[in-house]
Amino acid sequence: MKNVPYICGMKQKFAHIIIGLLWACNLAAQTTVTGTVTDGRTPLPAANVFIVGTIDGCLTDTLGRFSFMTTQTGDVTLKVTYMGYDDYTRTAPVSTLKDIDVRMQERATAISEVVVTASTYSFGKSDGFKTMDALDVVMSGNSCGDVVAALQSLPGTQKVGEDGKLYVRGGESDECQTFVNGMHVLVPYSTNTENTAVRGRFSPFLFKGINFTLGGYNGEYGQALSAVLPMETTDMATSDKLGVSASLVDWNIGGTKAFTNSALSFNATYTSMALYDRLFTQRQDFTRPYRKLSGEAQYKKEYTRGGVLKSYVGYDLTSVGLHEDDRHLSLKEHNIYANLTYKAPIARGTTLFAGIANSSVWNHIDDAVSAGDHYRNHRNEIHLKTELRKVVNDRLKVSTGIEDYLRHSTLDFMPYQYTLDYNIFGAHTDAQLRVMPKVFVNLSARAELMRTRWQLMPRATLSYIPNKQWQVSLVAGRYSQTPNDDQLAQSNNTLPQSTANHVILSMQYKGASSLLRIEPYLKRYRHLPRIPQGEWLADGYGTSRGVDVFVEDHSISPRLVTTLAYSLNDSERLYQDYTELSTPSFASRHNLRLSAKYSIGKCILGVSESYATGRHFAQGTTPHYNSVDVNLTYLLSPKVIIYTSLNNVLGRTNIHRYDANGKGIISNRDRFFYVTILVSLKNNKAYDISNF
Template sequence: MKTKFHQIIILLFFFSFVQSFAQVKISGKVTFRNKGIPEVNVTLKDTYDGATTDANGNFSFETSEKGIQKLTFTHAKYYEIEKQIIIEDKDQTINAELKEQINEIDAVVVSAGSIEASDKKRATALLTPIDIYTTAGADGQISSALNFLPGVQKVGETEGLFVRGGTGTESKIFMDGSLINNYFSNSVPGIAGRDRFNTSLFKGNVFSSGGYSALYGQALSGALMLESVDLPDQSSYDFGVSPIFLNGSFQKLNKDKNSSYGASLGYSNLNLMQQIFNFNADFIDAPNGFNGDANFRIKTKSGGFFKYYGMFDTNRIGIRTESLEPEYDFSLVKLKGKNTYHNLSFKQKFGKYLLNTGTSYSYNQSDLKFSTEKNDVQSNESQVLNDGNYINFKAVVDRKINKISALRGGFELNYAQETLNVGEVNKNYRDLISSAFMETDLGFSNHLSAKIGVRAENSSYLNKTNIAPRFALAYRLAKDWTTSFAYGLFFQNPESKYINSSANLDFQKSQHYIFQIQRATDGRSLRFEAFYKKYDELIKTQSINPNSNQNQQIQTAFNNNGNGFAKGVELFWRDKKTFENIDYWISYSFLDSKRDFLNYPFSLKPNFASEHTISAVAKRFIPKWKTGINLSYTYAKGRPFYDIVTQNNMNIIRTGGKLKDYNALNLSFNYLPNLGKKDAKAFTILVLSISNVLGTKNVYGYNFSQNGNRSSAVVPPVNTFVFVGMFISFGVDKTQDAINNNL
């Protein structure tokens, strides 16, 4: 009996022991907004028991643990949660609903109207500095490269960014947050000025063709925000030489690598190229000029950053054209231009707050002299002299609310003082535009975000105040697909050259509505935008002729009764992945625009607006040949032209028509002889660029005689232009950067 009793006890103990190790099944489903989440790690805390959810969010595992346990659910894109469970002898079903973790990298970005290229931005980088240098036909200029993007019109006879039916003066350019007045060099009628600023000065840019941030104002159409480079990686010396320019520069980095300084000097002259090529323009003084700049950058011990950049340039040009007036043989225009610009910025973090301040000063002088020539004798000389001083100050305080939400606000002061002397007409214009703004980024989730802002401005000259609300919303439709909508109200002072002191003027106004769908994957980007812009209170002008000389004719504003609209669609596709070592993009813009402004007698399609524009850019880098081959092509439907004159105090169209369609195929090569030299202490690049390879005879517009009986076409200074240059950097090898950015 005793033995049997012992056996029973042992048997019961054995079954109890085995039962304690019996496996219990734990299963369930993990969801977010009623959809299963794959790849969620589900584990019993402090054990090795667990599983990973499948494609539908289901999981299942077995465990021998008993009693009170904690079940954890972890995923990189969702907040981790724990559930307390009691494990007994029965299988259990445990479901969990996760909450999305707001993440700066995964969050959708508001991008309607904007194209970003910056190492700090999460949007697809479209035009980096190396992109600009290697875009055939851009001539290394930021503004020219932007002409190959949707929304920007190709207008060759005058400088500026003509964005979505807006004039070149309706888009503004900023450096480190501060306004750049006179970004382009002084120019003569019919020949556009060039960028004054070196592309390599900037590490990134944000180009907004509409609906831009409340931090920026005084632009009806668009804004280009440029971000200057920080400290260099090491000291270097650069040298560039070509038949049209010679320049040199250096950057010195201190031993502690917390400060640097540098300077450059250059000279350009088109005289040699004029002797080689058959120019359309008869330069009596070939375009030439000096330029120089200086900079310093200091990183403080507390993490602050000072940047200073200062530059100057002078330019001269003289041109002779056949006179449209029968009593003269030629008309002559001579220009002397001077400009200086200084920019100082400071950035510092104070606890949870980031302070950005900047100030800039610029001075510009344009001295134009007009005369006529008969039998080699000059006469009837007149002068248009314009002097301007400009000061800008801006301060912005930024505070992050969470990883993708922020609040920022600040104020801005813009002071302008200009004098204009044209014959008997003398103007002295002074204005202080005071602005305050506030803006918030609201990240509701990784799929939904908004930007809400408001800007208020007061003009001392106009004695008027405006308030401009702006709003944008972005939503992720699918993994790689996002959509954005933006609305904004924008104001701009009348251009000072039109202002008559007796006129009671107001701000010009535009409203932007922009809808965007974008797909961005690794190496590919597709973007579609539709927009509508409404213009109100545009300036209306009449022409005055102080000395009965056509060259002195100026326009003076007399009311704000102008209006207009611009609407259209744009498509952009860029692909760096499909074809090995090939980067290409294609853009298309459709624009329907009409305006009644300036001297237009009624609502007309603007003479700077082309209905259809197509651009294609392709870049192929061949490592074996150490060579990059770059192509670009632009087609633009012919723009309208008008001969508008004032008769009996009324503006009338004397004649008009449509220009021939614009076509240009451009080609460039860049050769890197230092490729493969790992220990190279210098970087060299040889550049050959051919603009308008096929020699297409494009026409930008027409000039008319005083009686309208004679006309002449406004054409490029040269149909086909060839540039050859060599650039050398000592002390730093940039070869690999150049290769990486071309592959």
């Protein structure tokens, strides 16, 4: 046994020799891969570097350096990945992968993901930042459920209390046009007596998206000198809905019946000021209270290959009687609007859109200007439109389309009588291009033919979007609009289209709890209708310049939302019966709106302050406008909401304008009290009674 230690020692030495030889062989078979990962300027720490098909690799250090060993031989593929950057790959002999310089390229946003917000306010949820939805419209401090009134809380709009319509950046109300599912609406407002604010015709619950564009819109939209209001109806419902609402002035019932691949919806509203007029004092002497009966219906169908058919029809009957001086004014209006649209993919990345819309309005007014006269007016428009849209690749998106506006108008109002028929043919093409990872260009051209005269309108937007928070855009373009039917008829249909050139600089910051937008702009008008000596000419002109500021903040408290909207506008025009270049009577230089909404438990309390400087008339300048409005929303149960508001709490008598005799025109009431209850009759929540 004396040889045992010796034998064991020999075995250990032999094992050590074998292990050493294997280790040496392994070292000889391994290669060290080294290098640095940067974005061309700064190192990228924690980038993942590895050989494809193996587990050989590592993460870069704080200086972007990497070093690891691999047993691979011959050609290999080195791959580097880093969040927010395109993957880097390099195929080469493994022996050459030493001290390599890897420069990562920041991943570019796909063109289909780009949303340029220049001069546009999107209502609904966009990029996770909630700006306004249907319920916000209904419960805005002074809107009383009116889309148009809610939009007047935005910068760029001006307060014109005697008619309540949208006036944008020094432009007439007719310069803002409304589109539903891409189809034009001839008359988007209800009617009322002179010097009384009107309301928009459409329920906010009808729409899933509202994109109010104050200028600089692309070639798809025409016949609008200042702004467009495109609204998209809701998608097809997947469950049945039924809801009712009631207030002192209107009563509503609406619902939806959902089928397998389609849905049918209806909505009916009756509005009457009779009860309200008896409860609260007023200044005007109504012989017949304001009443409106309206109904809406929609049918939506989805097809197996992705096609979507949408149809909508709405009808309003409005009537009111008013005793004023020696007149007994009697007004009645019928307004019907219907559209049918179809959108479907027809090839890879290509979508076809086609639509038809019809607008018809009949106005009957007795004692319109003087006792015994009769005003009869009928306006009709058929809008035909088709468009192809294609996402070519991650860098380019294009669209092209044609459309036709077929218009007919008759007037019987002594001494004016006419019948007018004309059409406006339009064609457009748009291209949105990513020229650099953070730089985008939208180029569009629109051409319109009226009679034998073509109008060419180039438009362009240059946007720099460095991240999800910041966006800077420069917008320039030309826009045109046909004079109104009365002007065309009195000029024997010879007036050309008016034009406006827009230049807008848009700067926006959108954080997790705040939004800031600043937009200076300039508009130059040409060929405005002017009637210097009883004959209509197209030699009017003007400018409108200013800056809009919008701030929305959620940071003070999760329960509190505050907004500030300010507009500075300086505009001058020589048009219509103006004898010199003057500030138009509808324009006020400064407009300011402050609002706050606080949620506590089942209640939402809102307060807003609206201010506008005086407007200029030949008879003088009106005092400034001021109104403090409050509203309260209470969720009585999951299916019942009570909403109440009081406009102009301080009771200020605002003078909206002066008449020819220098008399101040004021509202029928200084204050307006509104209370309504919204109830769901199905299993859905009250917030979802959405009639559609």
